[in-house]
Amino acid sequence: MQYTLLILLLPLLSFILLGLIDSKWKPKVAGTIGTTVLGIITALSYTTAWEYFSSAKLNGVYQKIIPFHFQWMRFTENLHIDLGILLDPISVMMLVVITTISLMVHIYSLGYMKGEKGFERYYSFLSLFSFSMLGLVVATNIFQMYIFWELVGVSSYLLIGFYYTKPSAVAAAKKAFIVTRFADLGFLVGILFLSFYTKTFDFGILTSGEASVFASTTGVSFMGISLMSWTMGLIFIGGAGKSAMFPLHIWLPDAMEGPTPVSALIHAATMVVAGVYLVARLFPVYDLYAPDVLHGIAYVGAFTSLFAAVIACVQTDIKRVLAFSTISQIGFMMVALGVSRMGGEEGLGYMAGMFHLFTHSMFKGLLFLGAGSIIHAVHSNEMGNMGGLRKHMPITNWTFLIACLAISGIPPFSGFFSKDEILTATFNFNPYFGAMMSFTAGLTAFYMFRLYYSIFWGKEHKQAHTPHESKFAMAFPLVFLATVTVFIGWASHFSEFVTSDGISLHSEIDMKTAIISILVAVVSITLATILYKKESNILNKLATTFSGLHKAATHRFYIDEVYLFITKKIIFNNISRPVAWFDRHVIDATMDGFANTTQLISRKTKGFQSGQVQQYAYVFLLGTLVIAALVIFI
Numbered sequence: 001m002q003y004t005l006l007i008l009l010l011p012l013l014s015f016i017l018l019g020l021i022d023s024k025w026k027p028k029v030a031g032t033i034g035t036t037v038l039g040i041i042t043a044l045s046y047t048t049a050w051e052y053f054s055s056a057k058l059n060g061v062y063q064k065i066i067p068f069h070f071q072w073m074r075f076t077e078n079l080h081i082d083l084g085i086l087l088d089p090i091s092v093m094m095l096v097v098i099t100t101i102s103l104m105v106h107i108y109s110l111g112y113m114k115g116e117k118g119f120e121r122y123y124s125f126l127s128l129f130s131f132s133m134l135g136l137v138v139a140t141n142i143f144q145m146y147i148f149w150e151l152v153g154v155s156s157y158l159l160i161g162f163y164y165t166k167p168s169a170v171a172a173a174k175k176a177f178i179v180t181r182f183a184d185l186g187f188l189v190g191i192l193f194l195s196f197y198t199k200t201f202d203f204g205i206l207t208s209g210e211a212s213v214f215a216s217t218t219g220v221s222f223m224g225i226s227l228m229s230w231t232m233g234l235i236f237i238g239g240a241g242k243s244a245m246f247p248l249h250i251w252l253p254d255a256m257e258g259p260t261p262v263s264a265l266i267h268a269a270t271m272v273v274a275g276v277y278l279v280a281r282l283f284p285v286y287d288l289y290a291p292d293v294l295h296g297i298a299y300v301g302a303f304t305s306l307f308a309a310v311i312a313c314v315q316t317d318i319k320r321v322l323a324f325s326t327i328s329q330i331g332f333m334m335v336a337l338g339v340s341r342m343g344g345e346e347g348l349g350y351m352a353g354m355f356h357l358f359t360h361s362m363f364k365g366l367l368f369l370g371a372g373s374i375i376h377a378v379h380s381n382e383m384g385n386m387g388g389l390r391k392h393m394p395i396t397n398w399t400f401l402i403a404c405l406a407i408s409g410i411p412p413f414s415g416f417f418s419k420d421e422i423l424t425a426t427f428n429f430n431p432y433f434g435a436m437m438s439f440t441a442g443l444t445a446f447y448m449f450r451l452y453y454s455i456f457w458g459k460e461h462k463q464a465h466t467p468h469e470s471k472f473a474m475a476f477p478l479v480f481l482a483t484v485t486v487f488i489g490w491a492s493h494f495s496e497f498v499t500s501d502g503i504s505l506h507s508e509i510d511m512k513t514a515i516i517s518i519l520v521a522v523v524s525i526t527l528a529t530i531l532y533k534k535e536s537n538i539l540n541k542l543a544t545t546f547s548g549l550h551k552a553a554t555h556r557f558y559i560d561e562v563y564l565f566i567t568k569k570i571i572f573n574n575i576s577r578p579v580a581w582f583d584r585h586v587i588d589a590t591m592d593g594f595a596n597t598t599q600l601i602s603r604k605t606k607g608f609q610s611g612q613v614q615q616y617a618y619v620f621l622l623g624t625l626v627i628a629a630l631v632i633f634i
């Protein structure tokens with residue numbers, strides 16, 4: 001499988017080439033090059049998946065394969081940073097997910113971004129993003145993952161701020177970069193703790209389960225909490241930042257300022273699932289040495305999921321509804337990992353979380369690309385400017401409906417199967433926990449059909465131009481992802497391929513949980529149909545009755561305002577401003593004093609270097625007399 005190296009090299013070369021040519025070639029050429037390269041990478045990824053899952057089993061267990069590896073930097077005999085490619089069930093799955101969504105985004109962008117200034121730059125940044133995420137998921141060690149983790153942050157910053165002349169886009173890019181940098185600091189500190197005590201960065205060694213690797217951490221604690229709990233908690237902070245877990249979620253809704261295909265790429269298969277992938281990659285360590293942190297991850301994920309779902313119910317910007325939907329669904333994945341254990345039936349949550357990552361990437365990519373087609377047609381993000389579009393955009397209507405049914409958990413669409421497994425795992429963990437997640441799933445169905453009816457049904461809004469269906473380049477990815485969403489739940493047999501211990505898991509639909517989840521979804525969809533399919537006075541009455549909750553949810557429960565208060569009123573005014581005053585009036589003034597003193601002395605003594613021979617003779621004679629006088633009298 002040496003050819004897998006091309007999966008990383010080709011997007012890197014595409015980034016360099018498209019970045020260098022910039023505007024020297026026609027935009028269509030740049031788009032064709034970027035899309036063709038992604039097509040080749042996708043074919044290689046599918047080939048890798050087919051070859052791996054058909055031949056990598058030994059005694060019923062999928063093995064880890066490292067087709068490429070070399071040592072980059074050595075610190076000690078045991079501690080060194082390597083670069084390589086690691087193939088195992090979750091990394092191979094992620095190769096398929098990333099390349100599929102990225103290819104659809106590349107094709108879609110040929111139509112959506114046509115005529116945009118910086119078209120070549122856009123495709124160059126897409127290639128960098130794909131390279132970064134692919135490098136992250138195939139990393140053989142945690143430090144290599146961290147390097148690509150930061151590259152993902154940089155490339156997302158470039159893409160979110162693509163419209164750099166738009167102040168809101170610049171602000172959103174900076175916000176995403178700064179928030180995730182703070183989270184990544186925790187990740188880095190966690191890596192340093194982990195490597196210091198285990199003497200390795202290697203995933204193979206860290207996840208082997210050998211007690212000797214973690215022997216030096218035994219009995220080490222701080223403030224009554226074990227060292228490994230601190231370490232794995234810090235690492236999770238990095239994952240929470242990338243995956244927009246509460247309270248580090250504030251960057252994601254604002255990231256919608258980037259082009260809509262970028263939103264699809266970030267939200268569906270790449271940046272936001274990096275945190276989920278990180279926890280999954282280190283899952284054996286969490287399970288064996290920090291189970292309390294693992295349970296904490298479940299609680300954080302559950303709260304984040306419910307919190308984001310409530311906010312999504314009242315948002316009016318189509319992309320922000322989908323953004324909070326993503327936060328909520330990532331919470332579901334975190335919950336699945338948090339309630340799981342290693343191996344056998346206890347590993348159901350792990351499998352379910354990875355399964356939902358896989359299905360969610362397809363239907364969420366479809367939702368964002370569908371939103372892009374709608375925005376392209378009506379030139380607005382606001383749901384109030386939409387309505388009745390099913391008559392004008394039949395392909396977008398049907399594909400968007402399929403995605404809404406999938407995320408709502410309606411069979412036979414893929415989201416039903418993965419969400420059912422998550423709910424089963426949570427009910428097994430704690431019935432009350434399962435009930436909470438079922439309620440959140442009901443909210444998901446409600447706000448998604450609120451979105452659907454507001455766009456495609458209801459009263460048709462007058463447009464300056466009659467909306468029309470998207471052209472082939474934009475319609476094809478919609479149809480492709482909708483087809484995948486319809487059939488992947490039945491065809492994947494996911495539990496045979498991706499499990500916590502590499503052993504196929506026999507998984508069946510839990511009919512009791514399935515019936516509950518379907519009923520909850522149907523009731524929620526029915527409620528959304530009553531309220532939003534046609535104009536209704538009930539909405540105003542509900543908004544008035546629950547005015548406090550409605551207002552708070554509309555303003556995202558004022559979390560952004562809290563951050564602004566802490567940063568501007570407390571940190572900037574009480575810390576940064578005094579430090580700046582001290583820097584200007586003490587540090588700078590001291591340095592200025594040295595400079596002024598030096599200049600004063602220079603001005604006073606510069607006469608000694610006048611160049612006049614008479615003056616030099618006079619000074620020489622005066623000096624001689626002074627020395628002679630000193631000799632005589634002393």
